[in-house]
Amino acid sequence: MSNPADAYHDWDVAYLLGSLSPAERREFENHLVSCPVCADNISALAGIPGVLSALSPAQAAELMDPVTTPATAVPRRLARRLAWAGWAAAGAAAGALAARWWWSKDS
Numbered sequence: 001m002s003n004p005a006d007a008y009h010d011w012d013v014a015y016l017l018g019s020l021s022p023a024e025r026r027e028f029e030n031h032l033v034s035c036p037v038c039a040d041n042i043s044a045l046a047g048i049p050g051v052l053s054a055l056s057p058a059q060a061a062e063l064m065d066p067v068t069t070p071a072t073a074v075p076r077r078l079a080r081r082l083a084w085a086g087w088a089a090a091g092a093a094a095g096a097l098a099a100r101w102w103w104s105k106d107s
Protein backbone atom coordinates (compact mmCIF):
# COMPACT_ATOMS: atom_id res chain seq x y z
CA MET A 1 0.00 0.00 0.00
CA SER A 2 1.20 3.49 -0.70
CA ASN A 3 1.57 5.93 2.11
CA PRO A 4 0.11 9.36 1.23
CA ALA A 5 2.39 10.85 3.87
CA ASP A 6 5.36 9.62 1.84
CA ALA A 7 6.48 12.69 -0.09
CA TYR A 8 7.94 10.43 -2.78
CA HIS A 9 5.00 8.13 -3.41
CA ASP A 10 4.17 9.75 -6.77
CA TRP A 11 7.74 10.04 -8.03
CA ASP A 12 8.01 6.48 -9.37
CA VAL A 13 6.76 7.03 -12.93
CA ALA A 14 8.71 10.26 -13.29
CA TYR A 15 11.78 8.35 -12.13
CA LEU A 16 11.18 5.50 -14.56
CA LEU A 17 10.58 7.87 -17.48
CA GLY A 18 13.68 9.91 -16.70
CA SER A 19 11.66 13.04 -15.96
CA LEU A 20 13.34 13.87 -12.66
CA SER A 21 16.20 16.34 -12.54
CA PRO A 22 19.59 14.83 -11.66
CA ALA A 23 19.24 16.15 -8.09
CA GLU A 24 15.70 14.75 -7.76
CA ARG A 25 16.87 11.43 -9.19
CA ARG A 26 19.63 11.15 -6.57
CA GLU A 27 17.18 12.19 -3.84
CA PHE A 28 14.67 9.55 -4.94
CA GLU A 29 17.34 6.86 -5.23
CA ASN A 30 18.47 7.67 -1.68
CA HIS A 31 14.84 7.35 -0.59
CA LEU A 32 14.50 3.97 -2.35
CA VAL A 33 17.23 2.52 -0.13
CA SER A 34 15.10 3.07 2.97
CA CYS A 35 11.55 2.76 1.59
CA PRO A 36 10.46 -0.74 0.57
CA VAL A 37 7.06 0.59 -0.60
CA CYS A 38 8.57 2.90 -3.21
CA ALA A 39 11.14 0.24 -4.15
CA ASP A 40 8.29 -2.24 -4.71
CA ASN A 41 6.42 0.34 -6.80
CA ILE A 42 9.50 0.79 -8.99
CA SER A 43 9.70 -2.95 -9.46
CA ALA A 44 5.99 -3.20 -10.28
CA LEU A 45 6.08 -0.33 -12.77
CA ALA A 46 9.44 -1.09 -14.35
CA GLY A 47 7.82 -2.30 -17.58
CA ILE A 48 5.90 0.92 -18.26
CA PRO A 49 8.61 2.65 -20.33
CA GLY A 50 8.79 -0.39 -22.60
CA VAL A 51 5.01 -0.56 -22.97
CA LEU A 52 4.77 3.16 -23.71
CA SER A 53 7.53 2.99 -26.27
CA ALA A 54 5.42 0.47 -28.18
CA LEU A 55 2.37 2.78 -28.19
CA SER A 56 1.71 5.90 -30.18
CA PRO A 57 0.84 8.95 -28.07
CA ALA A 58 -2.78 8.58 -29.26
CA GLN A 59 -2.87 4.95 -28.13
CA ALA A 60 -1.42 5.88 -24.73
CA ALA A 61 -4.03 8.63 -24.33
CA GLU A 62 -6.80 6.26 -25.45
CA LEU A 63 -5.72 3.71 -22.87
CA MET A 64 -6.51 6.23 -20.17
CA ASP A 65 -9.79 7.46 -21.67
CA PRO A 66 -12.54 6.45 -19.21
CA VAL A 67 -15.05 6.32 -22.08
CA THR A 68 -13.15 3.65 -24.03
CA THR A 69 -11.40 1.89 -21.14
CA PRO A 70 -13.56 0.34 -18.41
CA ALA A 71 -12.58 1.56 -14.95
CA THR A 72 -12.14 -2.02 -13.83
CA ALA A 73 -9.61 -2.72 -16.56
CA VAL A 74 -6.85 -0.69 -14.93
CA PRO A 75 -6.38 -0.27 -11.18
CA ARG A 76 -6.97 3.37 -10.22
CA ARG A 77 -3.49 4.08 -8.93
CA LEU A 78 -1.89 2.54 -12.01
CA ALA A 79 -4.36 4.41 -14.22
CA ARG A 80 -3.35 7.71 -12.63
CA ARG A 81 0.31 6.94 -13.18
CA LEU A 82 -0.28 5.72 -16.73
CA ALA A 83 -2.28 8.85 -17.50
CA TRP A 84 0.66 10.91 -16.37
CA ALA A 85 2.99 8.70 -18.36
CA GLY A 86 0.71 8.99 -21.40
CA TRP A 87 0.95 12.73 -21.27
CA ALA A 88 4.71 12.46 -20.81
CA ALA A 89 4.89 10.16 -23.85
CA ALA A 90 2.75 12.56 -25.86
CA GLY A 91 5.01 15.41 -24.79
CA ALA A 92 8.10 13.43 -25.71
CA ALA A 93 6.62 12.60 -29.11
CA ALA A 94 5.76 16.25 -29.68
CA GLY A 95 9.28 17.19 -28.66
CA ALA A 96 10.75 14.62 -31.05
CA LEU A 97 8.58 15.95 -33.88
CA ALA A 98 9.60 19.52 -33.08
CA ALA A 99 13.27 18.50 -33.03
CA ARG A 100 12.88 16.64 -36.32
CA TRP A 101 11.23 19.71 -37.86
CA TRP A 102 13.94 22.00 -36.46
CA TRP A 103 16.77 19.88 -37.87
CA SER A 104 15.05 19.29 -41.22
CA LYS A 105 14.13 22.93 -41.88
CA ASP A 106 17.76 23.86 -42.65
CA SER A 107 18.36 20.91 -44.97
Ligand SMILES: [Zn+2]
Nearest residue numbers: 006008035038
Ligand atom coordinates in the same frame (compact mmCIF):
# COMPACT_ATOMS: atom_id res chain seq x y z
ZN1 LIG B 1 8.67 5.91 -0.23
